Amino acid sequence: MRLTILGAAEQVTGSMHLLQINDYNILIDCGLDYEKGTFQNENLYFTFDPASIDVVILTHAHIDHSGNLPTLVRMGFHGQILCTPPTAELTEVLLLDSVNVFLSKQNKRSRSKRFKSGPDPLYLYKHVTETVDRFVTINFDKDFPLNENIFLRFIPVGHLLGAAAVILTVKEKGDTKKIAFTGDIGRKNYPLLIDPQPLPQVDYLVSESTYGGRLHSTGTTLEQKLIETITEACIKYPGRLIIPAFSIGRTQSLAYTLNKIFSEKKLPFVKVFIDSPLAAAATEIYQKYENYLNPEAQGFYKNQKQHFDFKELSYVNDKRESMSVSNYHEPCIIISSAGMLEGGRIQDHLYYNIQNYYCTILFIGYCAKGTLGNRLLRGDPIIKLRNRDLMVYATIKQTDLLSGHGDHKDLVNTVKQQDPNTLKKVFLVHGEINSMNNLSESLKQENYQVILPKRNESFEL
Incomplete structure (x- = not known):
């Protein structure tokens, strides 16, 4: 049995591992490598x-694990x-x-005076x-x-x-061996999701290490943090x-946590906009697979009949509706993608609000170095957006309470489920x-x- 680490080696993105067992080739994940862009x-x-790969096993949907599957298919993979x-x-x-992103980048560069045409997309809808x-x-x-x-x-x-x-x-040469690939390990008590389950005893373990050396914040809950932030940003000040x-x-x-807060009347009415067509599509899938959610979320559904829809919430469908949100003059909460501010409708909201003293921007995830989100978090007083230098007057905050990754302690405990002997x-x-x-x-x-x-x-295993 031979293991080759093809991606996410000493970096976060591009997860892809090849396991060769005699003449049978297994690819575990096939993610996009974002370390140097998406066309390298x-x-x-x-x-x-x-064409030599017999089967692909996909741990989860995130694009750094799944995003290059169509390229694999385009170049000859015929398996399951x-x-x-x-x-x-x-x-x-x-x-x-992803195809939409590729095509938009191609069109954007095609309009540039420097380039006659943009880069070819990695793959197309077909x-x-x-x-x-x-x-x-x-x-x-x-x-x-x-196989047998x-x-x-x-x-x-x-x-x-x-x-x-x-x-x-794996049964090989009269021996039975077990190998585990963790994919990305979650954390306990996360909204909606079940806790990570213990892994069985294995001989070899390929583990993620995203939060190695880092611990999540303690001492407050996500609900408490949101109530505090919303009170300060939307209720105490309009x-x-x-x-x-x-x-x-x-x-x-x-959305689920906000639903709980408002349904339990822990805050007065505040309008909530979710401005992301992709989020709307994903939310339908989350609702469809309600039986995959944790017991608390399933119990909440039995009482409320809906995880992600409440009277304070509106889903923004098209670009025109998105622009109209900027003209909503009452206190409100706007949730939009992308999380690191690199593209997406969030840039429109940022453009119109970054110089607003009565605006708070709350980051709920990691922002990689070089991204617009990272520049705001490090305290840059001026940012460039749409070829304009904009002063940062909005309040910038951050919390890791919605990070979907287990921290250092969680990662160590996952491995410690295994007998070191x-x-x-x-x-x-x-x-x-x-x-x-x-x-x-x-x-x-x-x-x-x-x-x-x-x-x-x-590595020979």
Whole structure:
């Protein structure tokens, strides 16, 4: 059995791992690498023949795990893509949205005086359709045979609706080995999502390390933080609260929590706008798979009959409606994508409100270096938007209470479920190098054998 780490090695994005068992080739995830953009050679070309892959196993829908599947199909992959039912539907809407992003970038650069034409998209709508046709869905905790010697089981890990760890049981040369890929590990008591479930004992573990060395905030709940922020931004002063949020996952958890707050009359009426067509599509999928949500969310649904719709809330459908939100002069909450302020309708709201003393911008997720969101969080007094220099008069706040990743303690505890005398190696992926080093040191203190693989590095298991 041979494992090759093809992506998310000493970085966060581009998750992709190749497991070769005799002549059978398994690809676990096929994500876009965002470290250097979305049109670089790392996404356009593979270090293997896509036609040689027998099956793809997808841990969850986020684009850094699923976003290059249509390129794989376009370049010759003919096999099945295995995932949970919610992952299949969420991935489809995300991949279609990716095509929109590719085409918009192509059109934008085509209009530039410097370029005669923009870059070709990585894939088109037809390639997404061909990809979706290859999805085969498997529920959690069911053994699924890939062939007579390899069996797959999905274990729920929270993080996102339908997200799973991959457990592969392999019979090889008279021995039975187990290898687990965590995908992205969620956190306990997260809105809507079930807690990550313990992994069975395995021989090898490929683990994410995003929050290695970092701990989430404690001492307050998400509800308390939102009530405090809304009170300050919209009730004590007649202003507006803008929340940049990723359309899939964070927006649904935020809408659900606001629904709880207003339905329990913990705050007076404040208008809420969700301005993201992608979020609206994803919300329908979340509602469809209500049985995948945690017991609290299922109980709330029995009482309220709706997780994501309440009288204070309006979904903004088209661009015209989006622009009209800027003319809403009463206190309000605007939730829009993208979470790091790099494109999307959020930039319109930012443009019209960044110089508003009565506006608060609440970041609920990580903002990578170089992004507009990161520049605001580090305190830049002026930002450039639409070729204009704008003074930052709005109040900037941040919370990590809606982060979908488990923190350092959660990651260590996930590995500690494994007997260090049985677990032969832990491979750390999907994290910045400092995060990997911090997590590695903690695991070594617990007597685990830890490897920080380089990109395209292979290991005989």
